[in-house]
Amino acid sequence: MLSSFVADAPLIREPLHAPVAHLIRGGVVEGIHYGSVVVLGADGRVEFQLGDIEAAFYPRSALKPVQAVAMVRAGLPLDGELLSLAAASHSGEERHLAGTRRILELAGVGEDALRNVPDMPFGPGVRDEWVREGRAASRLAQNCSGKHAAMLYTCVLNGWPLEGYLDPSHPLQQAIAEIVEDLTGQRIARVTVDGCGAPLFSVSLNGLARAVSRIASAVPGTPEARVADAMRAHPEMASGAGRDVAALMRAVPGLLAKDGFEGVQVAALPDGRAVAVKIADGANRARIPVAAAALAWAGVSPELLTEFQGEALLGGGEPVGCVRPVRSLEPVVVSACA
DSSP states (O other): OOOOOOOOOOOOOOOOOOOEEEETTTTTEEEEEEEEEEEOTTTEEEEESSSSSEEEEGGGGHHHHHHHHHHHTTOOOHHHHHHHHHHHOOOOOOOHHHHHHHHHHHOOOOOOOOOOOOOSSSHHHHHHHHHHTTTTOOOTTSSHHHHHHHHHHHHHHTTOTTTTTTTTHHHHHHHHHHHHHHHBOOEEEOOEEEETTTEOEEEEEEHHHHHHHHHHHHHHSSHHHHHHHHHHHOTTTTOTTHHHHHHHHHSTTTOOOEEETTTTEEEEOOSEEEEEEEETTOHHHHHHHHHHHHHHHHTTTTTGGGGGGGGEEETTTTEEEEEEEEEOOSSSSSOOOO
């Protein structure tokens, strides 16, 4: 059921980001990552904020769980591994390719119906093997192919045209936009094109956190709960082997998490507590350490988060520092970096 209240769109402005992480080398701050962080309590209220959580921004692939909910509400019958794949930024492993082919088969369409951009697999190891084998970039290997296959399946089920399914005016994208506004609780500020070719909707960081909170805490059997259950049960299908976002979901019981390009990370617990992170410069190395600190702020045991301190900074091949969240973001120290 759609929410009865949707707030105005967030303002399009230069975000007022703040320092969220320090690069510490040999006990000296060598660099600073700016960004924004929001922590929501189980009641949906903002418990902690840093930077600018209300400016319009692009969630990138962190919005995929919301898009998947929209497709399930529109009749998409997938569950389990295939529904997790529909919300995936996958690594291009064979299981991801096979799953995407299966969704297309259920839809009764071929790979040539996909309109995401051809690309090499996202996973570095998988991509290297792909290159060694002389395989070319393909739409199937591109990290959003599961979502695109699910979009085609949703169109088939609703009698919507396959041609132009990525156009913002297409019935599928109109249905997705409606659910984006419903779950975030705010109007979309602007629509552009994501890297894969699909429409990308601009909301606020706070709105994104609200949406993921609602999905993670939804009543069993609802479209939201089906997406959350699928991703939690099959985190590697929504990402890939060795991916930090899958490891985070496995480390924290009941956690739903999704990453996005340009330094975006969301995570939410079954009781509705949620965090959302945007690293201003898009640096991936700050994304998970800052998200882990935000989860600790939200009440997740730091003992569950110790492996998410981020990559060590090396000197002469030995660790001499790390990326450490700013002190205000760490009520309980997660990072071992001095």
